[in-house]
Amino acid sequence: MKALVVDDEEDVRYVARLSLHRFGGMTVIEARNGEEGIAYAKKEQPDFILLDIMMPGKDGAATFHELRAGTDTAEIPIVFLTAKSMAEEAQRLIHLGAKGVLFKPFNPMTLASEITAILRP
Amino acid sequence: MQTAVIPENEGARLAALHRYGILDTPPEDAFDELARLASMICATPIALITLVGETRQWFKARIGVPVQELSREIAVCAHTILGNDLFIVADALQDPRFSDNPLVASTKLRFYAGAPLTTTDGHNLGTLCVMDHHPRTLDDAQKSALRALARQAVAQLDLRKQMAERARAEEALRDSESRIALILDEVEQMKRDFVASVSHELRTPLTSIRGSLGLLASGVVGELNEEATRVVGVAERNSIRLMGLINDILDFEKLDNGRVELDIRPVALRPILEKAVDMIRSVAARDRIRIEVQATDARVLGDDARLAQVVVNLLSNAVKYSHRGGVVTLSVRWGSTWTEVRVKDRGGGIPAEAQRKLFQRFSQIDASDSRPKPGTGLGLAICTAIVEQHGGEIGVESALGEGSTFWFRIHSVAEYAEKKPLLPDVDVLLLDDDAALIDRVSAQLAAAGVPVRVARSGEAGLAAAAEKTPGLIVLDLQLPGIDGFGVVSKLRSDPRRRDVPLLVYSKSDLTTAERNRLQLGPTRFLKKTRANDAEFRAAVGQLLDYSRGGELT
Numbered sequence: 006m007k008a009l010v011v012d013d014e015e016d017v018r019y020v021a022r023l024s025l026h027r028f029g030g031m032t033v034i035e036a037r038n039g040e041e042g043i044a045y046a047k048k049e050q051p052d053f054i055l056l057d058i059m060m061p062g063k064d065g066a067a068t069f070h071e072l073r074a075g076t077d078t079a080e081i082p083i084v085f086l087t088a089k090s091m092a093e094e095a096q097r098l099i100h101l102g103a104k105g106v107l108f109k110p111f112n113p114m115t116l117a118s119e120i121t122a123i124l125r126p
Numbered sequence: 127m128q129t130a131v132i133p134e135n136e137g138a139r140l141a142a143l144h145r146y147g148i149l150d151t152p153p154e155d156a157f158d159e160l161a162r163l164a165s166m167i168c169a170t171p172i173a174l175i176t177l178v179g180e181t182r183q184w185f186k187a188r189i190g191v192p193v194q195e196l197s198r199e200i201a202v203c204a205h206t207i208l209g210n211d212l213f214i215v216a217d218a219l220q221d222p223r224f225s226d227n228p229l230v231a232s233t234k235l236r237f238y239a240g241a242p243l244t245t246t247d248g249h250n251l252g253t254l255c256v257m258d259h260h261p262r263t264l265d266d267a268q269k270s271a272l273r274a275l276a277r278q279a280v281a282q283l284d285l286r287k288q289m290a291e292r293a294r295a296e297e298a299l300r301d302s303e304s305r306i307a308l309i310l311d312e313v314e315q316m317k318r319d320f321v322a323s324v325s326h327e328l329r330t331p332l333t334s335i336r337g338s339l340g341l342l343a344s345g346v347v348g349e350l351n352e353e354a355t356r357v358v359g360v361a362e363r364n365s366i367r368l369m370g371l372i373n374d375i376l377d378f379e380k381l382d383n384g385r386v387e388l389d390i391r392p393v394a395l396r397p398i399l400e401k402a403v404d405m406i407r408s409v410a411a412r413d414r415i416r417i418e419v420q421a422t423d424a425r426v427l428g429d430d431a432r433l434a435q436v437v438v439n440l441l442s443n444a445v446k447y448s449h450r451g452g453v454v455t456l457s458v459r460w461g462s463t464w465t466e467v468r469v470k471d472r473g474g475g476i477p478a479e480a481q482r483k484l485f486q487r488f489s490q491i492d493a494s495d496s497r498p499k500p501g502t503g504l505g506l507a508i509c510t511a512i513v514e515q516h517g518g519e520i521g522v523e524s525a526l527g528e529g530s531t532f533w534f535r536i537h538s539v540a541e542y543a544e545k546k547p548l549l550p551d552v553d554v555l556l557l558d559d560d561a562a563l564i565d566r567v568s569a570q571l572a573a574a575g576v577p578v579r580v581a582r583s584g585e586a587g588l589a590a591a592a593e594k595t596p597g598l599i600v601l602d603l604q605l606p607g608i609d610g611f612g613v614v615s616k617l618r619s620d621p622r623r624r625d626v627p628l629l630v631y632s633k634s635d636l637t638t639a640e641r642n643r644l645q646l647g648p649t650r651f652l653k654k655t656r657a658n659d660a661e662f663r664a665a666v667g668q669l670l671d672y673s674r675g676g677e678l679t
Contacts, residue, residue, distance in 0.1 A: 016360045023357070 006031045008120075009051035011042035011068065012086065013060040020113055021055060021086075029117025039063030043071055046078045053104070053124055058087040058094060069098060082124055086111065128223040130204035135249070139207075140180055142249040146287050148177060149184050156282045160254065160275050161187035167271045168239065168264055170256040175243075175279050176203045177252035186252075200229045206240035207250035212269055214239045217261035236261045239269075241276035243283070254279050318379050325376045332372070336365045374504040381511035387561070388429040388515050390569035392539040395424040395433075395465060399456060402437035410445045410454065417441065417454045424460035425539035427569055432512045433536075439505045440469040440532045447473035447530070464518075466535040476524040484522060485510045509534065517566050537570070552597030552673050553577040554666070557587035557613065558631070559606055563654070567600065570663060576670065584608025588616055591623055597673035598666065599646070602654070603632045614644050627669035629662075648672050 008031045010021045015037075022033040034049050036042035038060055046054060054072070058065035065085060072078040082104040085095050095106035105123035107116070133139055143149070157175050165173035172190035176183045183201040185194055198204050202224065206213035215238040218224040229235060240255030254276040256264075264272065339362040341347050343355065350358060380386050403417055410417055426433075437456070444454040448471045455470040476484065485506050506520075513520040516536045524530035554571050558564050559582045571578045579596065581587035584605045591599065599617075603610035610630065617623045628646040630636075631654045636644070641651060650665045 016364060019356070019360060023353075 006053075007049065007051045008033045009036060009042065009045055009049065009054045010034070011036040011039065011054060011060075011065075012057040013038055014057075017057070017086075017109075021111075021116065024113035024116045025055075025120070028114065029121065031117065039065070039068035039071070042068055043075070043078070046072055046081060047075065050077070051081060053082045053084060053120065055084050055086050055107075055120070058085055058091050058098075066094065066098060069101075069103065073102060084120055084123055129199050130201070130208060133208055133250070139249045139251070142245060142247065143177060143179065143251050146251065146283050147290060148186060148283060148286070149179060151186070153187065154286075157187040157279065160279050160282070161189050164254055164256050164272060164275050165189045167275075168256040168268045170237070170258045172235075172257040174203075174255050174257075175252065176201075176240075176255065177243075178204055178207050178250075183252065190257075196229070200227055202227075202229075202238045203240055203253040203255055206253045206255065207242050209242065210244065210250075212239060212241050212272060213253075214263065216263050220261070234259050237263075239264050239272060241272045243276055243280050245280060246284075251280075251283070318383055322376060322379050325372050325379070328372050329369070332365060332369055336362065336369065339365060371504075374508065378504050378508050378511065381508060381515070386432075386515070388432060388512075388565050388569075390427055390429050390516065390565065390572075392425055393428055393430045393433075395422050395426050395458060395460075395467070398428075398430050398434050399437060399458070399467070402434045402441055403456065405434075405438050406441040406445060409442065413445070413448070414451045415445050415448050415454060416452075417445075417456060420455070420457040422458040422460065424458055424465045426465045427537040427539060428516055429512075433516075436509045436512050436534060437467065437469070439509050440467075440534075443505060443532065444469050444471035444473070444530075447471055449473060460538055463538060464535045465538045466533050468531050468533040470529060470531040472529040475526040475528050476522065476530050477526055481522055481524060485520065515562055515565055517570060552670055553579060553594075554598045554600055554670070555587065555590055555596035556580045556600045557582075557584070557605060557610075558600070558602040559583065559604075560602060563602065563631075567662070571666065576666075582606075584610070584613045587613055591617060591626070592620075595623055596626060598627045598629060598669045600629045600666070601631065603630060611640075611643055614646055617646055627672050629665050629669055 006029065008025050008029075010018050010025070010033060012018045012021070012035075018035045018037075022035060025031045025033050034045050034051060036045050040063055042054065042056065045051075056065050056068060060068075063071075065087070069083055069085075072081065072083065083102075084104050085098060085106045086109060087095050087106060088109050092106075092108070095103075099106060105120075107119060107123075111119075161173040161175050165171070170190075173187075174185050174189070174191060175187040176185055178198060178201065181198050182195045183198055183203050185191065188194070202213075202215065205223070215221050215224060218227065218230045218236050218238065224230055224238075235257050237258040237260065238255060239257075240253035242250040243252045243254060244250050254272065256272065339358055342350065342358045343362055399419060399422070403419055407417065441454065441456065448454055452472050455468075457468045457470070459466040459468065510520050513534045513536065518534055518536035520532075520534040522530055522532050554576050556564060556567055556571075556578055558567070558580070564580055564582075568578045568580060579590055581590045582605075584607045587599075587601075587605070588608070590596075601610050601613065605613070608616070610632075614628070617626065623646075625647040628644070628649040630644050630649065630651045632651065633654050635653065636651060641649075644651075648669060650669060652662060652665060
């Protein structure tokens with residue numbers, strides 16, 4: 006399974022990559038912001054995108070909308086990663102078609118299995 | 127003798143009388159004038175405004191009667207209040223109801239005419255009555271006048287009652303307002319204490335976490351492979367960041383509470399700026415950002431460690447929001463009054479609406495470039511608190527796409543050095559328990575070459591004034607123990623201190639009555655806001671000139 010992690014904090018990306026790879030056996034691509042995320046999504050066609058909501062520049066919501074609007078990215082499942090204070094915003098995005106929401110701080114031991122559960126049809 | 131019967135509605139009538147709160151009150155012009163008019167118009171030597179209580183009738187106004195009240199049993203007015211119109215006794219000696227009334231015998235009263243004082247809800251509280259020593263009567267005009275004057279007396283009673291009710295309501299409002307203010311103060315204090323203690327509690331476990339991670343990273347408890355080293359590095363770096371955040375919160379709460387004692391003295395600005403730049407240079411170098419520093423000879427009134435903290439904060443923001451390879455400029459403008467430090471970046475700039483929120487706590491700018499910007503959002507709030515405790519100002523000039531210039535200005539030393547030295551024996555006694563204000567005011571005074579003594583309670587202030595008469599007293603009205611009013615009243619009764627110039631600081635506007643109570647020698651009043659340093663200096667200057675034998679301008 007190929008994952009795309011979009012987060013502006015290098016440390017968060019690193020821990021997410023490590024846990025998705027070690028516990029879920031996934032291939033992980035990292036993007037540092039919304040623009041990079043969109044570009045990698047088009048190019049790499051990941052199985053899902055783990056998307057941070059609060060980012061400088063193009064934030065999670067804007068990135069999400071652009072991905073949904075793109076012909077070659079509209080179908081990629083998106084899971085949001087957010088601090089608790091953004092829970093309402095996340096709920097709103099689920100209504101708009103996001104696959105799920107995970108909260109920071111996430112548990113690196115279970116991150117991969119939680120995402121797998123969310124993606125299961 | 128026939129005693130008047132008790133009215134049917136006596137309980138309600140007495141309750142109504144009680145509501146007016148008129149019995150046993152001092153004479154009032156409005157009622158005296160009505161009685162005088164009645165006496166003039168009816169041409170009688172006696173006129174009364176009476177109120178009939180449970181056992182007595184009491185006179186609110188009396189013309190020609192030496193006593194203040196009479197027993198209800200012998201009162202003619204007790205008959206008047208039984209009816210709804212004038213009650214007239216043309217000749218008491220010929221009237222079986224009154225011929226043997228002891229009052230008639232002792233005062234030789236023969237004629238009585240009274241109009242009941244009827245309230246709007248129909249209770250006869252008493253009378254407006256006239257009396258004479260010989261039998262007679264009133265003509266129609268006099269009767270009409272007596273009725274009209276009685277109505278006027280009731281109107282006066284109503285007015286009086288309304289005014290008393292309004293005064294009571296206002297007092298209640300003031301009471302509840304001050305209670306609410308007190309509760310809000312307490313809540314705010316509790317909140318701050320909570321934040322402070324939680325932050326302290328957080329530091330303890332965090333210290334262990336950091337320590338353990340540090341040990342792991344150092345390899346003293348066993349070699350780590352490359353990946354493990356990196357994982358531990360992430361944890362260590364972020365625990366340091368968390369510690370920084372907690373320290374910022376604690377620092378801000380202390381500053382905001384005025385619990386930080388600033389050590390404000392004349393200092394050279396240059397070493398402060400150099401130290402700040404040194405601290406930020408390695409961070410700037412990571413993104414190849416150059417910091418340009420303008421040389422300066424400025425000397426300011428400040429706490430050097432805290433000023434360095436402000437400059438570091440502004441520089442670190444400027445670096446954070448600069449583009450890679452950019453330039454940050456640190457410049458100084460200085461004059462005799464103010465010295466202004468300016469930190470300019472060429473980053474994305476800040477939209478106008480965001481500028482307003484910038485200096486509030488936990489506010490961060492969403493910049494359009496993508497480098498991570500870890501921070502607490504407290505930096506500028508901390509800077510603001512520090513600069514304000516210096517009696518200075520902080521601000522920003524910015525436009526989108528054109529970068530930002532953050533500046534702060536504090537007092538120059540030159541402003542005071544140029545002034546002629548003051549006479550040594552004139553000093554200022556500062557009575558205040560607000561630590562932040564004490565810092566600010568004493569820094570300004572000390573810089574002006576005026577010796578300052580500080581007393582933190584009314585009692586301490588009085589003791590200090592007794593020890594040596596100050597050239598000026600600066601008084602905060604709210605003091606623990608004896609408050610500002612109490613202090614002034616004590617000083618007034620002391621012949622050697624009652625002419626001392628006084629500068630009163632108050633939270634709210636004072637009424638004329640309050641101001642009158644606060645007059646000592648020449649007295650000035652200032653509201654306790656953060657923006658009146660110039661006013662304060664002007665007032666202190668004038669009052670001290672007076673103390674030194676000059677005229678008050």
